[in-house]
């Protein structure tokens with residue numbers, strides 16, 4: 001049983017990760033089993049509209065955004081990831097790619113977006129940094145704009161742990177729970193404390209996972225109202241490289257939240 005911890009986004013080492021990005025980081029846009037992200041964007045897009053891709057990484061969303069919106073501004077603090085985004089999407093006439101560190105909480109210069117996409121960016125363990133990035137999103141939106149936020153689900157991480165135990169049980173293990181713990185969330189004082197904060201180690205990277213209702217509260221605190229909450233489902237192979245064929249739905253997921261600016 002191969003627990004694919006190291007395949008999850010490592011935001012801290014993004015520059016270092018650039019060369020191996022496709023192998024290491026799951027693309028929510030490309031792996032979305034039921035097309036929830038594209039459906040959501042279809043409902044919000046338009047040729048006269050501007051979209052900001054906040055924390056664009058190598059630009060996995062850019063082709064889809066460029067097709068749907070009149071103007072696309074993509075920002076990220078990792079110069080190495082931006083190099084790849086520029087190589088792959090720099091020629092698109094309606095796409096503008098800029099370096100920006102969103103930790104200062106300030107609006108993106110010259111942008112009042114109809115839609116801000118922020119996909120798997122507010123995933124760091126540092127809550128103040130997550131809040132600052134949400135402020136950048138809020139301040140860069142038009143008054144009637146929308147934020148499309150994709151974040152890891154804590155419920156899904158716990159479900160993955162249950163499925164790992166089920167897998168060991170089906171394989172006839174004597175102590176399936178213990179085996180699953182060793183490979184999965186591996187309880188220790190430290191990991192339990194992190195888990196209480198919704199932080200789960202992916203590989204060795206502490207990654208914030210959100211409860212549905214916690215997301216509502218987080219957005220509210222940032223001056224944003226949650227309007228819709230959907231799921232982006234992924235195949236089980238995104239969690240376990242060698243997931244058995246019987247492991248089907250319910251699939252693991254990220255939350256897909258649509259929020260508006262509080263008036």
Ligand SMILES: C[S@@+](CC[C@H](N)C(=O)[O-])C[C@H]1O[C@@H](n2cnc3c(N)ncnc32)[C@H](O)[C@@H]1O
Nearest residue numbers: 009014055056057060076077078101102103119
């Ligand atoms: C897991 S990647 C997701 C990339 C892209 N949104 C996607 O879904 O394919 C997280 C991205 O957030 C960016 N990021 C993290 N902190 C940031 C900050 N303070 N300012 C700008 N970008 C940041 C990282 O550089 C990285 O590209």
